[in-house]
Structure formats: structure tokens, C-alpha cells
Amino acid sequence: MKRIFSGVQPTGNLHLGNYLGAIRNFVGLQDDYECIYCVVDLHAITVWQDPEALRAQTREVTAAYLAAGIDPKRSIIFNQSQVSAHAELAWIFNCVIRMGWLNRMTQFKEKAGKHRENASAGLFVYPSLMAADILAYKATHVPVGDDQKQHLELTRDTAQKFNNDYGVEFFPITEPLILGAATRVMSLRDGSKKMSKSDPSDMSRINMTDDSDAIAQKIRRATTDPELLPGPEALDAEGQVPEERRKERPEAWNLLGIYAALSDQNWAQVLAEFEGSQFSSFKKALTEVAVEKLGPIGAEMKRLQQDAAYVDGILKEGAERANAVALPILREVQEIVGFLRP
Numbered sequence: 001m002k003r004i005f006s007g008v009q010p011t012g013n014l015h016l017g018n019y020l021g022a023i024r025n026f027v028g029l030q031d032d033y034e035c036i037y038c039v040v041d042l043h044a045i046t047v048w049q050d051p052e053a054l055r056a057q058t059r060e061v062t063a064a065y066l067a068a069g070i071d072p073k074r075s076i077i078f079n080q081s082q083v084s085a086h087a088e089l090a091w092i093f094n095c096v097i098r099m100g101w102l103n104r105m106t107q108f109k110e111k112a113g114k115h116r117e118n119a120s121a122g123l124f125v126y127p128s129l130m131a132a133d134i135l136a137y138k139a140t141h142v143p144v145g146d147d148q149k150q151h152l153e154l155t156r157d158t159a160q161k162f163n164n165d166y167g168v169e170f171f172p173i174t175e176p177l178i179l180g181a182a183t184r185v186m187s188l189r190d191g192s193k194k195m196s197k198s199d200p201s202d203m204s205r206i207n208m209t210d211d212s213d214a215i216a217q218k219i220r221r222a223t224t225d226p227e228l229l230p231g232p233e234a235l236d237a238e239g240q241v242p243e244e245r246r247k248e249r250p251e252a253w254n255l256l257g258i259y260a261a262l263s264d265q266n267w268a269q270v271l272a273e274f275e276g277s278q279f280s281s282f283k284k285a286l287t288e289v290a291v292e293k294l295g296p297i298g299a300e301m302k303r304l305q306q307d308a309a310y311v312d313g314i315l316k317e318g319a320e321r322a323n324a325v326a327l328p329i330l331r332e333v334q335e336i337v338g339f340l341r342p
């Protein structure tokens, strides 16, 4: 059986990158996999979260899952802290994973920045918890954005080392699934930075709950360059954008990539449509498709966020189902490790 695990942190400001890079893909995967979708609140508190805001943000991510089309009857939707196997397995993995592995994680370096000594220990061992999230369900596949590839590699290494250390064939070596045209959506203000929840400028991202006016304004003000839009001859033989070209015009390629993803077209189709166009006319088309695709999802998210009892009920039921899968696996791990359970 093929099983997917994935999660989104409830850290507020869910944006187009989270939608195109993650949540939208989660929906399609339901047809081919048993899917477990988590709101990873244990991960969220690796950086400070106001408790009241954290509760609201947890409901926001749940609402986004539901509004985007994840079906809670087919897939398991729950928040991480309700299933204690995540934290328990993470501890065991803290004792399997080597310091050297964690020291190489680029995301820790980016997030801790110059204030490494002040970062929480949780942020440093974040990849250990991520390995536990995935392996507590023996997930066979994980859909990941580019930015999470290194962490998944660490999960694979952890499974391998655990199996070797204890002489068992217990954990699967989980495979990545890189999906979708816009796997990496960049900031609307600076095409070299990824679109991010924690960017202090709200103009840098399109939030999933932005209304049509906000979407239009953000796209209108998005950074561009003075040239006309490129044609299909800019693509390589595989129909992809060569890295050096992307670096020359990061903002233009970012907006074109967003358009391609939202309109379900490939690069060649989009470039054929807009070759030689001004940004002004392209931005109108981009606004139209963004409003058409995100508008209904944002509206449904807002409606669900008003109904906390319903959303909490979904999470409770999901946690019970998640626990039923994870607990027997955790018990086997405890047995393998040698924990006595009289």
C-alpha cells in the first residue's frame, strides 16, 4: 500500500506558495494514495507563537485543506500535538540522528541566521521531528517542495541507520514526490527570495484568503523588469527554463510560472501566449486567473474559520484515526529499542 504523509505549519499567512507547492497537490494525491495530512503545530512552536494565534492558525490550515478539496472522509486530517507518537518517536530519533547531520541542514542556518545561539533547540532538531512525522506512519511517499528535499534525505538516512543499528527491516526508505509546475513560488517583491509566511511585507505574497482587490493590487505592484516577455525559444530542449535564464529575470519567470501553475498550462503554452507582451497586459491576465482560482477557496476558508466547532471536530476525528495507525508502529519501535512495557 502506498501511503503519503505531509504537513503544513500553522504559522499564519498561508500563501500562494503553500497552495501551489503543497496543498493543491495534496488534493490530487487522494486518488492514488492513502493520505495523512497534518497541521504541524509541534513544528510551529520551534519559533515563538502566541498561544491564541496558534489556535486560530491551526484552524486556518485545516480550513485551507478542506476548502482546497481534501476530503476528510478519504484522507486523515489532524493536528500533530493530538498524536503523542510524533514526539515520542522524535525523541528516539534524536538518539539515532548524528549532530553532524543536523549541522548540515541549510534551513536551520537560514532560519536561525546570525542568532544561532539564541535559536530554540527545537529548531535545531526540527528534522528529527519531521522524520518521526513520516515514519510514525511508515509513509512510503512524501510530496515535498524543493526546500524540503534535504530534510527528506535526512529522514531516509534516519530510517536506514535505525534499521542498521537494530538489525531490522522496519522502516521504509520514503520516496520524495516533486509535483506541479510551480514547485517554488518566489516573493512578489524580490524574485530571489521564496514567498514566505514570515516575510514582514504582506505585499511579498498572495495570501490564500486575500480578496480580489488585494490580489489585484499585489500583482499590479509586483516587481518586474523593463523588458518584454520572452517567447518559447527561451526554453531548453525539455521545455524547461534554464537556470541561468531564470537568474537573469527572476521576477518575470516567477510570475510566468505562477500563471502556468494556476492556468494548468506548461511553459511553452504560456510563453506562446505572452511572447513580446508588456507586463501590464500579462498582469491583467494573471490577476484574472488568480482571482478565479483562489477566490472560491479563500471564501470557503473564511466560512469554515467561522465554524470552529466543525473544524475542531474534523481534527479530533482525524487524530483518532492517525493514532490508530501510529500507536502500533510506535509500540513496535519501543520493543525493538528495548523499552520494557510490563
Ligand code: AQP
Residues within 6 Å of the ligand: 007, 008, 009, 010, 011, 017, 018, 019, 020, 021, 022, 143, 144, 145, 146, 147, 148, 182, 183, 184, 185, 186, 194, 195, 196, 197, 198, 199
Ligand atoms: N514559496 C513556496 N513555493 C512553493 N512551496 C512552498 N512551500 C512553502 N513556501 C513555498 C511549501 O508549503 C508547505 C508548507 O510549508 P510549511 O508551512 O511547513 O513551512 P515553510 O516551508 O517554512 O513555509 P513558509 O511559508 O516559508 O513559512 P515560513 O515563512 O514560516 O518559513 C511545504 O511543503 C513547503 O515546501
